[in-house]
Amino acid sequence: MEEKDIERLLEKFDASSLQEFEMTQGDLHLAFSKRAQAATVVQESVPVVSDAAPAPAAPASTSASTSAQPAAVPAPQSDAGTPVPAPLVGVAYFAAAPDKPPFKQIGDHVDKGETIFVIEAMKMINEVLSPVSGTLVKRLIDDGTMVEYDEPVVTIKEDAAE
Template structure:
């Protein structure tokens, strides 16, 4: 593998949602890792278990539910970068669906971050009106996951 190919792989990793790339050939092994940075919001208490990115310290997590300025509804937002799962396992039903009534302690989904499965609570009361992401989709910190009224 030449330097040009390695640079192309680095660029590919930077422009993707992948955080690690391992390539093994008969003569060499190449491992590329991308650091995940998480915004730090001071003065807010975390609402549940939160996986911290490598080499990043975070004192707290931003609130998950925020007012949506477009339609004055409420959104439940991702408290971290991770993979969205709507159910506890592939053979079980989803935590919530459109029309499900939730309260602050209701688990609405799982976000997998760094091989840790984090149950995400609604942190608001209301009814799920829309699910904004697909099962298995990579989500960003602060990305709206659900609309609630």
């Protein structure tokens, strides 16, 4: 597989709603994830091509232990609450459309898995779901702001243990 093919795969992955993608072709093993911070592409028996993988790529591994990661791991919780990071680069909006009400207001209760904001990337709208149940306590950006991958967008004060 050539570098341009890897770049094309990465662009399509980045534009998709997929959170993870793995592919093995001969001695080549690729793993992309929008959930991890590090960026690498690992090839066995072939030179490592790390320039072909911008930030959305995840560390690749052939061991089963790293492929069994939890589906969504919220950022560490502080006294102020749990920050919810942007899962991809794009423009964050707190409502489905300019004439629609926000998904959630400051002080509203949110359930785990409920949409709290969306990110538009390459003309695709990606819903961001709450990783915890609790109260929305703070918006860390303005509506319509460009966000980077893993940038905190809102903070949720988690409900007491059930």
